[in-house]
Amino acid sequence: MRHIPPRPSPGGGRMTTDFYHLLLSDCVLALILLGLFAYVARVARGVHGIASWGVGHYLFSLGAAMLDGSAQALDRQAAGDFSAAIAAAGSAMACAGLAVMAGAVIKFAGRRSLHAHERALLALLLLLPLAAWLHGDPLRSQGAAMSAVELVLLGVMLFQLRRLDTPPARLPARLMLAGSLVLGALYGRDLVHALGGHYGANEAWVNIDLSMWFLFNFCMLMLASFRAAEALQASAMEDPLTGTLNRRGLYARLEPQLQQLDRGASMAVIALDVDHFKRINDGHGHDIGDLVLQRLSEAVRACIRETDLFARMGGEEFLVVLTGPESCGAAQLAERIRGAVEDMRMAAPAPDGLLVTASFGVCLDTAAADLAELQRRADEALYAAKRGGRNRVVLHAGEQPAMA
Secondary structure, eight states: OOOOOOOOOTTOOHHHHHHHHHHHHHHHHHHHHHHHHHHHHHHSTTOTTHHHHHHHHHHHHHHHHHHHHHHHHHHTTOSHHHHHHHHHHHHHHHHHHHHHHHHHHHHHHHTSOOOHHHHHHHHHHTHHHHHHHHHSOHHHHHHHHHHHHHHHHHHHHHHHHTTOOSTTTHHHHHHHHHHHHHHHHHHHHHHHHHHTTOOOOOHHHHHHHHHHHHHHHHHHHHHHHHHHHHHHHHHHTBOTTTOSBOHHHHHHHHHHHHHTSOTTSEEEEEEEEETTHHHHHHHHOHHHHHHHHHHHHHHHHHHSOTTSEEEEEETTEEEEEEESGGGGGHHHHHHHHHHHHHTOEEOOSSTTOEEOOEEEEEEEEETTSOHHHHHHHHHHHHHHHHHTTSSSEEEEETTEEEEO
């Protein structure tokens, strides 16, 4: 909380005037940051919590300015009732802003929306300013309520920021952790003083508070830029229609896996292709064709492990790459996928819907083998499956494909 500096000396109003200028400058800066965070959120749509942080920080800055400005008037015993009302409104607004910022950190660190219990906890904290208003003694009670809320929400931020422990997010997250500890110590001191009836701080505290929040905003912008770059890099390695890896992503993800394997370890490639896909596109339209590819991708993902690599190589052709001991069961996995695809029923202008099947070619070799060569052999087995009647799995055995 940006508490008031000591009462100005008699006959000198410069400190008070400068303090109001400081509060006004902070609100203007918060408004600029709000626009900046809104712009970043619009550009990086996949980054959770950025827009919320900007809104929360603006509410916090405006509410704190209202509370601190009215505290100056109350300290001089001027405009008591009106200033007390402004202090209560400012405290409530600042606490709401802190709650929104804490929620933003939860969303950013967890890459998700808030759970119901988290929203309930943040909402309950807003009852403290109301209780302080009913208690009376607006300056002391509002200061104590706001300091308590600040401590709780800083604790929430600390817990969430610990999760950002991988580069490049680690550095800004650690800076925010350090800043949270500094603010936590100062807010704790203010809470003790407010409960003891001694309320107030000096200008050095105001500057420290503003500096820490400037650091927080700078770090959040850094984190947002890192997350946006990460999302951009990931999108460059994914097929936008199916969400699978593309050819570039497959090679990028496979390389580190191969480096961890012994040269004698096994690796398997499964090539699969949707049967009569051109007929599906021509007969039912490209929207149905796209839906077929999406549903097929979902069926494959439900059958494979997280460590298995699944990529769309182009058109209706996909590739599954398995490494390690589990690759020996590639033919059995291909058969499970074939059954899952056959069980799909697509909504289409036909009495029984659209029956979708796929053909599979499987090749097994050591991790020292070239992926392009394994893919070529798997494709040979796939073509054999097509010639054999489709909707089947063929295992490449030596130079001659054989039925699995």
